[in-house]
Amino acid sequence: MSTRNNYREKDAMKRPTIAIIGAGTVGVTTAYTLIQQQNIAKIILIDINEIRCKGEIDDLTDALSFNPIIEVSMGTLKDAAQADIVIITAGLPQKPGQSRLDLLDANHKIIKSIVQGMEPINPNLIMIMVTNPVDILTFVAQQYSGLPKQQIFGSGTLLDTQRLRSLVSKKIGIAPSSIELYVMGEHGDNQMVSWSTATVAGKPLSQLLDSNEFEELAKQARDKAYNIIACKGSTSYGVATCIATYCNNIIFDTKAVMPVSCYVEQFDICINVPAAIGQKGVEQIIMPSLDKEEVAALQKAAKVLQEHIKGNS
Ligand code: NAD
Numbered sequence: 001m002s003t004r005n006n007y008r009e010k011d012a013m014k015r016p017t018i019a020i021i022g023a024g025t026v027g028v029t030t031a032y033t034l035i036q037q038q039n040i041a042k043i044i045l046i047d048i049n050e051i052r053c054k055g056e057i058d059d060l061t062d063a064l065s066f067n068p069i070i071e072v073s074m075g076t077l078k079d080a081a082q083a084d085i086v087i088i089t090a091g092l093p094q095k096p097g098q099s100r101l102d103l104l105d106a107n108h109k110i111i112k113s114i115v116q117g118m119e120p121i122n123p124n125l126i127m128i129m130v131t132n133p134v135d136i137l138t139f140v141a142q143q144y145s146g147l148p149k150q151q152i153f154g155s156g157t158l159l160d161t162q163r164l165r166s167l168v169s170k171k172i173g174i175a176p177s178s179i180e181l182y183v184m185g186e187h188g189d190n191q192m193v194s195w196s197t198a199t200v201a202g203k204p205l206s207q208l209l210d211s212n213e214f215e216e217l218a219k220q221a222r223d224k225a226y227n228i229i230a231c232k233g234s235t236s237y238g239v240a241t242c243i244a245t246y247c248n249n250i251i252f253d254t255k256a257v258m259p260v261s262c263y264v265e266q267f268d269i270c271i272n273v274p275a276a277i278g279q280k281g282v283e284q285i286i287m288p289s290l291d292k293e294e295v296a297a298l299q300k301a302a303k304v305l306q307e308h309i310k311g312n313s
Contacts, residue, residue, distance in 0.1 A: 013251050013279060015041035019080035021114055022090030023047035023056045026130055029240040030087060031056075035063055035070055037244055039251050044075035044083060047090070081118035081125065085250060087243055088141070090114060091131035096230050100132040100188040101304075104312055111137045115144040123147070126250055126281050128243060129154040134187050135261045135305055136312070138270040142263060151281040154261030156187030157272035158242045161259050164193065164221035171217070172208045174200050181205065182259050182288065183221065184272050185301030191272070192297035193218050197288040249277040257286055267302040269309060 018034060020027045023045045031043050043060075047053040053074055060072050080086045091107040094100060111131060125147060129138040138154035145152060160183035165176035172179075181198040185191045195214050198205035228235045249256050255276040262282040263270050276284040290298065 013084060013253070015039065016084035016247075016251055017042040017044065018247065019044040019046065019075060019083040019086040021046045021077070021080055021086065021088045022131070023049070023053040024089060025093070025234045025236045026239055027087070027089035028056045028060070029236040030089065030130075030243045031060055031072065032063065033240040033244045034247065035060065035067065035072075037248070038067065038070065039248055040070060042071045042073070044073055044079050046075050046077060046080055050074070077114060077117040081121040083122070083125065085126045085128065085247055086118075087128045087130060087247075088114060088137075089130045091137075093234055094132065094225075094229055096233075097226075100134070101136075101308055103132050104136060104308060107131050107133070107137060108140055108312055111140050112144055115141050118145075121145055121147060125151065127152040128246055129261070130239065130243060132187075133308070135270045135272065136309055138261050139263070139309065142270070148281075149263040150283065153246075153275075153277075153282050154187070154270060154272075155239060155242050155246060156261035157183040157185070157191055157259040158245070159225075159238050160187065160191055160221055162238065162242070163224050164217060167217045167220055168205070168209065171213065172200070172205075174208075179205070182274050183218075184259060184274070184288075185298050186305060187261060187272055189222070190297075190301035190304050191222055192294060192301060194288045194290060194294060196291040196294055246277060250279055250281070253279040255283055264302075267306070269302060269305050271298075271302055271305060 018040050020031055034040055045053055045057055057072050057074055091110045092103050129141055131137050134154040134156050142149050142152045164183055165179045168179050169176045179200055182194045183191050225235055255278040257274050257276050259272050260275050261270050261272045262275055274286045275282045
């Protein structure tokens with residue numbers, strides 16, 4: 001999906017430079033997605049495995065021969081720090097059966113060394129965390145970078161939300177984009193759904209779909225990553241499309257509202273809530289009017305994340 005039609009010249013960034021740290025499955029799929037959408041000038045790719053990184057750049061360059069307005073090159077953490085947007089996908093992925101939180105110890109060390117290795121950092125940089133557990137590592141990057149918190153956010157439950165909207169869409173015959181419904185909380189096993197405020201054109205979703213089906217659909221969306229990883233070892237296309245969507249909202253300063261892992265003062269951690277994304281990053285959190293059970297589920301997710309942060313620091 002290209003946001004070219006939404007281009008608002010007065011608000012748009014110049015075609016930006018985007019650095020991707022981690023040239024593995026997710027990083028490279030994101031690079032390819034951004035190249036196809038043609039909204040950027042340059043991609044800088046960084047990985048500790050320089051041979052793999054070189055091979056990925058050479059391979060991507062073949063795609064660029066059809067579209068030479070975009071440049072792809074290998075860089076350093078210092079180069080990444082001077083980009084307009086940096087996307088962090090470096091770190092261990094889940095193995096079959098592993099939860100995202102199981103990756104915390106190993107990936108915390110990697111993210112700390114990456115963020116510290118980037119200094120000094122462009123004060124306008126927008127950082128998008130992807131490495132799991134994304135909510136905690138977004139918070140970690142905020143602690144080490146010194147950037148305003150709104151400029152660092154994580155690609156979290158946008159993916160789960162799209163998965164759930166697609167499942168609901170098949171049931172009710174309405175496009176996913178017309179279903180106002182958010183997966184919130186942890187990008188992981190403690191995610192929750194804003195069913196009580198879910199609507200289509202202002203009509204409660206419960207008048208279009210039997211609410212007895214809600215829990216099973218939420219489970220299918222929550223488990224989808226596990227099922228994909230069990231079949232092919234990793235997930236890539238959905239998350240890459242989410243990351244590119246965040247980038248386009250920054251580039252074109254759309255201020256579109258979507259779920260994002262961001263700092264929420266009430267919990268003093270990063271957790272997924274709907275927010276407006278624009279050139280300054282997370283510009284405005286819009287907390288839905290959740291019912292009592294949903295508030296409790298969001299609080300439970302926050303508690304789990306808080307406990308892992310405490311146990312890991
Ligand atoms: P991958 O193993 O294919 O790629 C990871 C890359 O990171 C490797 O190329 C590795 O060499 C590199 N790397 C490791 N340490 C590094 C360092 N210090 N500096 C630079 N590069 C380093 O894994 P993947 O499938 O691309 O997944 C990457 C991460 O993204 C995982 O943590 C995974 O769980 C996460 N992920 C998040 C989402 C999401 O929705 N947020 C979705 C899918 C995957």
